[in-house]
Amino acid sequence: MSKWDHLTKAVGELEEKKVMKILDKFISTNPTDKEVQEVINTCHKGMVMVGDIFEKGDYFVGDLIFSGELLAEAIDILKPALRNCDSIKKGKIVIGTVHGDLHDIGKNIFKSMAVAAGFEVYDIGIDQPVSAFVNKVKEVQPDIVGMSGVLxxxxxxxxxxxxxxxxxxxxxxxxxxxxxxxxxxxACKYIGGDAYTTNAAEGVKMCQSWVG
Incomplete structure (x- = not known):
């Protein structure tokens, strides 16, 4: 049992006031970079919990959006305590909704969670042709390309x-x-992708595993 299980639970249950109280108390102890990173990872575990609850149907899209905002707020509190801010940088992701599809809710939820997790995210928007993805990849040289589509x-x-x-x-x-x-x-195998997900939190977790 981790000493931070109560924080994981608070994030997973979207208890904003409790999360902020725990983090404020933690920051007041003048933690080391290693300790801050441990707490950041704990917050991410809470996001995986959010994703699991969403999968069961007990959370809705609004809850996912709020969870992304909560994680971003938590990271904003923790970042100033890092002496080496580069330790939070995870990598680059280019994302977009593919040509012929105008949906962006899932993409936006994934984007907010990925940004909060430390990724540099380049969102090229909706209904994007092949050339838009290719050109952006050439420009920013990301580690990961994320494609979204509902249709x-x-x-x-x-x-x-x-x-x-x-x-x-x-x-x-x-x-x-x-x-x-x-x-x-x-479909993932047919398309030639490396992974697929319908769970934004789980998708971010996969991306984190790819960049080490």
Whole structure:
């Protein structure tokens, strides 16, 4: 049992006042970078708990959005205590909703959680053609490309995007994660992605594992 289990639980249950009280008390102890990083990781564990509760149907989209805001608020409190701020930087992600799809709620939730987790996120928007993904990847050289889509037709657009990255010689340099209701294990394999998720918190956890 971790000494920070109560913080994980508070984040997972979206108890904002309790989370802030715990963090304020922690900051007052003048913690080391290692201790701050441990608490940041604890907050991320709470976000995975949020994702699990959402999967069970006990949380709704509004709860996910709030959880992203809560995590961002927590990181804002913890960041000034880090002597080496680079220790919180996780990597770069380019995300966008693929061509033919105008949905962005899931993408935005993932973005807020990824930013709070320390990633530099470049959001190219909705209904984005293959060229938009390729050009952004060339520009910022990310570690990860995230593609979002809610409509079934988005699957073909995702495949086209991965094929476009291959043709541009960029595919081997990035991990590709896909999100959205129509994406399955079989679709992920067909499209040529590295992973898929319908759970934003779990998706961020995967991205964290890729960048070490």
């Amino acid at each position: 079934t037709l988005a699957l073909e657009a995702m495949k086209d995007t991965v094929d476009g990255l291959k043709e541009a010689g960029l595919r081997d340099d990035v991990k590709v994660i896909m999100g959205g209701n129509p994406v399955t294990k079989e």
